[in-house]
Amino acid sequence: MAAIITFAEHRDGKLRRPSLEAVSEARRLAGAGGRVESVLVGAGADFAGLAQELARYGADAVHVFDKPELAHYATEPFARAIAQVLTDQKAQALLVPFTAMGKDLAPRVAAKLGAGLVSDCVSLVVKDGRLEARRPLYAGKALATVRFESEPQIATLRPNVFALAAPDAARTAEVVARTVDASSRAKVVEVKATASGKIELSEAQIIVSGGRGLKGPENFHLVESLAQALGAAVGASRAVVDAGWVDHQYQVGQTGKTVSPSLYVAAGISGAIQHLAGMSSSKVIVAINKDADAPIFKVANYGLLGDVFDILPKLTEAAKAHLASKQ
Amino acid sequence: LAMGADSAVHLKDAGFDGLDPLGTARVLAAAIKGLGADLVLTGQQGVGGDNSQVPGLLAELLDLPQVTMAVKVEVGDGQARVEREIEGAREVWETSLPAVISAQKGLNEPRYASLKGIMAAKKKPIEVKDAAALGLDAAALAPRATVASLELPAARQAVRMIEGDADTQVRELLRLLHEEAKVI
Numbered sequence: 267m268a269a270i271i272t273f274a275e276h277r278d279g280k281l282r283r284p285s286l287e288a289v290s291e292a293r294r295l296a297g298a299g300g301r302v303e304s305v306l307v308g309a310g311a312d313f314a315g316l317a318q319e320l321a322r323y324g325a326d327a328v329h330v331f332d333k334p335e336l337a338h339y340a341t342e343p344f345a346r347a348i349a350q351v352l353t354d355q356k357a358q359a360l361l362v363p364f365t366a367m368g369k370d371l372a373p374r375v376a377a378k379l380g381a382g383l384v385s386d387c388v389s390l391v392v393k394d395g396r397l398e399a400r401r402p403l404y405a406g407k408a409l410a411t412v413r414f415e416s417e418p419q420i421a422t423l424r425p426n427v428f429a430l431a432a433p434d435a436a437r438t439a440e441v442v443a444r445t446v447d448a449s450s451r452a453k454v455v456e457v458k459a460t461a462s463g464k465i466e467l468s469e470a471q472i473i474v475s476g477g478r479g480l481k482g483p484e485n486f487h488l489v490e491s492l493a494q495a496l497g498a499a500v501g502a503s504r505a506v507v508d509a510g511w512v513d514h515q516y517q518v519g520q521t522g523k524t525v526s527p528s529l530y531v532a533a534g535i536s537g538a539i540q541h542l543a544g545m546s547s548s549k550v551i552v553a554i555n556k557d558a559d560a561p562i563f564k565v566a567n568y569g570l571l572g573d574v575f576d577i578l579p580k581l582t583e584a585a586k587a588h589l590a591s592k593q
Numbered sequence: 594l595a596m597g598a599d600s601a602v603h604l605k606d607a608g609f610d611g612l613d614p615l616g617t618a619r620v621l622a623a624a625i626k627g628l629g630a631d632l633v634l635t636g637q638q639g640v641g642g643d644n645s646q647v648p649g650l651l652a653e654l655l656d657l658p659q660v661t662m663a664v665k666v667e668v669g670d671g672q673a674r675v676e677r678e679i680e681g682a683r684e685v686w687e688t689s690l691p692a693v694i695s696a697q698k699g700l701n702e703p704r705y706a707s708l709k710g711i712m713a714a715k716k717k718p719i720e721v722k723d724a725a726a727l728g729l730d731a732a733a734l735a736p737r738a739t740v741a742s743l744e745l746p747a748a749r750q751a752v753r754m755i756e757g758d759a760d761t762q763v764r765e766l767l768r769l770l771h772e773e774a775k776v777i
Contacts, residue, residue: 339684341649341659366679370661373649376615382737383614385644403743404641411742415735451658452688455674459682466681472776496777514664514699515678520643521698529776543643546746550774552766553752567774568766569752576759584763588771 267392268358269301271351274320274328275367279311283430283469284363286323288423290431292361293324295392303327303355304439307347307446309337314441321439323431328439335448338457339367345374347446352379352418359397361390364422365468372422383420384412386524388427388547397421405520405543425468426526427547460515465499467516472529475501475518475545479534479555479574483511488578489533495585501525501545503535519544534574537562554578594714595706606723613736614642618650620734623727625655632673633693637662648695658688662697 270292274285285304292302304325306313309332317328331347348371352360360375362368364386376383387399388409397419403410467473474496476489486506493500501518502511518525520540530548535541537553537560545551546565553566554577563569570577594601604620612620625633633655638645645661652659664683665676668690677684678697688694706714724734755762755769770777 341652345653366662366677369645370649370659373614373646374653374659376646377618377650377653380615380737383644383646383650384738385642385646398741399738402746403643403740405643406746408743409746410740411744412738413741414738416737419738452660452686452692454684455687456685457682458676458685464681468680515681517698520640529770529774546749550770550776551749552770563752563754565749566752567750568769569754570762570766571754572759572762577763580759580763581766584767585777588767588777 267296267300267395269303269355270296270359270361271348271355271357272302272304272320272325273348273360273362273368273371274304274306274316275363275365276306276308276311276316281316281319282363282365284365284368284423284425286319286430287425287428288361288363289320289323289325291390291423291428292359293431295359295390295397296324301326303329303351303357305329305331305348305351307331307336307344309334317439317441321437322433322435324437325439327442329442329444331444331446333445333448338454339370340448340450340453341370341374342450342452343446343448344371345378347444348375349378350444350446358417359419359421362420362422364424368422372420376420379418380416381418381420382414382416383422384414385422386424387421388424390421390423402543405539406546407539424524424526424547460513465497467499467501467518467523467525470499470525471527472496472498472531473501473518473525473527473545473548474498474531474533475503475535476506476533477503477535477541478505478509479536480506480511481534483509485575486511488574488582492531492533492578492582492585495582495589496529496531497589498529498531499527501530503538503541532562532566533578535562536560537565594717594719595710596704597710598717600717601719603719603721604723604727605721608724608729608731608734611736612734613738614644614646615650615737616734618647618654619729620724620727621647621651622654623729624722625651631691632668633657633691635693635695637695637697648693652693655693657691657693659693659695660686660688661695663694664697664699666694666700
């Protein structure tokens, strides 16, 4: 394969984990002898340091666009920057994390280059010199194998699914300073943090999620307490978001967030297909429900048939004790 | 039309079967280009593919700015203020118009079509256009990626139901999560 480019998203001076997953996967696809190059866009971060971190995970070169006007994400200049690198390097493929930024950015690059874009990939292989992707369809009811028909090939990667490479401290990358027209007709004017201090859902390794089985918003604290005890993020089903118990940012599912934590605890959630679409790639799923026929038990690894009002407080206390004893 | 649109254009052609997102965006762009739109509103994603691609593809093809995953929109004179959900925060954007804005769940409550609206819809114009009318040929619509096969997702192993009273279940669950699953 010719060069594979990855887009590296960063926030607060650090590379976001899905960016490392993308460069790791690019290296795996390229093989030891193939070429992997990453793109960093922003203002004033320690780009040299970030570039070397990308190198440790597999990048041969990192193209850095560092300009004050690029301090906030903006679709048009970021897309221009990536398209410039793809074209200059005559790259064959581009991997972008399927985050909020990636969802906004990748299609713009694809249309600029008339390229195929496959969204939300959960696995990639090289077949006959081209990428072949696997990705969920129909709210996760099916898994599609998708073949690219042209170059370049753009894939957005579902976060928390692709393995990180073992970082190689001896690897270095060439840093290429680049510039791009930073003008943009749409601009970020304010950022309102909504989950200050709380663990963000799409990055959490453990999630405790609550549904209608909690009966009312006054009981949702049982879910929050367990999450706190486990150092977990809080999630919710669409039903309780629609009922106004919690904000939409906590919703897990097809019209909410897709998560792939190591552990997902579903309390009082029946397991509608649209909810499963958002969490079925979790590594381990625990379901707590009093309905033996609840569909959630079909995807769970461990099931507790019982009353959430009885089980959640006990589980919270036991989790606190368990984690304390591990200190 | 019953929910309040004044007119509709139906883009209908056998060649539109099996379009990939870029093909869909090309069809839409060809239809929208001549309309003099001040604002193009789309959904964020379709429930089959969940691609989240058409809004951005369309904006690039129309050479318009975009704000995607909008949960709040305020339109002013030649500009719009849009709130967008990202991980752990809301970004507030300002964009010049015309622009493409895609709706995320929570933007508003869809209105019900009233009986009056349903009756009025029957009289509203629907124009039908095919690929030729839009100046699109097969090459422009050829998919850049195709589904080679579909399969059921790998079956997860059957659930292990943990028996006993709540205290027993809790104790056993934590043991399994620690020793067997090794996730805590």
